[in-house]
């Protein structure tokens with residue numbers, strides 16, 4: 001009887017806007033591939049779907065939505081990818097995600113809307129897999145604000161980003177690795193590789209895939 005291939009790892013990058021997540025996701029995927037690891041990068045929100053298009057309109061201030069509605073759209077944007085995620089991971093592909101449910105909870109929590117508590121937001125995503133590793137790119141909101149392109153989208157405001165950082169702090173557990181995002185791209189990449197490569201190996205060696213937020 002054929003045995004199942006080793007599973008892929010679910011690696012998630014989180015942090016404030018413009019902290020360098022996309023840059024580091026691309027670099028680690030290339031490094032993993034050069035080592036023979038089947039790895040792909042996805043971004044959330046996935047703006048290519050019809051739900052993602054509605055999210056994009058909201059983020060770029062072309063539409064106005066109730067806080068609960070935009071939260072549900074972000075959740076639905078992940079749920080619509082659930083089956084594909086599980087299929088890829090089971091088939092041995094490592095998924096490197098540029099944002100995931102942790103952003104979903106943290107950005108909504110930062111709005112401090114009474115009926116959108118952290119626990120309620122978490123409860124909407126319990127059917128999704130948990131990250132094997134969350135790479136938390138840590139940088140002050142003032143420093144990221146100085147980066148190119150900052151301020152073009154709805155949440156790119158220093159005060160709001162500071163509240164997002166506080167919300168991330170409440171979500172942290174033993175699967176999170178904090179990376180100082182203020183160094184050079186290459187120096188950060190080496191720190192990232194030092195936590196990602198062991199996580200990929202643990203998944204290949206049979207560490208079970210968890211569920212949010214067990």
Ligand code: Z5A
Nearest residue numbers: 017018019020021022023044045074104107153155184185
């Ligand atoms: N959001 C939400 O509310 N709910 C959810 O469920 C989800 C998201 C999933 C869009 O996300 C928004 O949606 C986001 C959270 C919210 N809030 N806002 N606004 P996004 O991921 O599409 O947007 P973003 O976080 O702003 O991503 P980004 O613009 O792609 O930034 P980044 O990926 O963190 O950084 P980057 O593109 O790699 O780099 C930014 C710039 O800095 C670029 O010019 C780089 O060349 C430069 N850079 C990168 N690294 C360095 C270093 N080390 N030194 C100097 N310069 C650097």
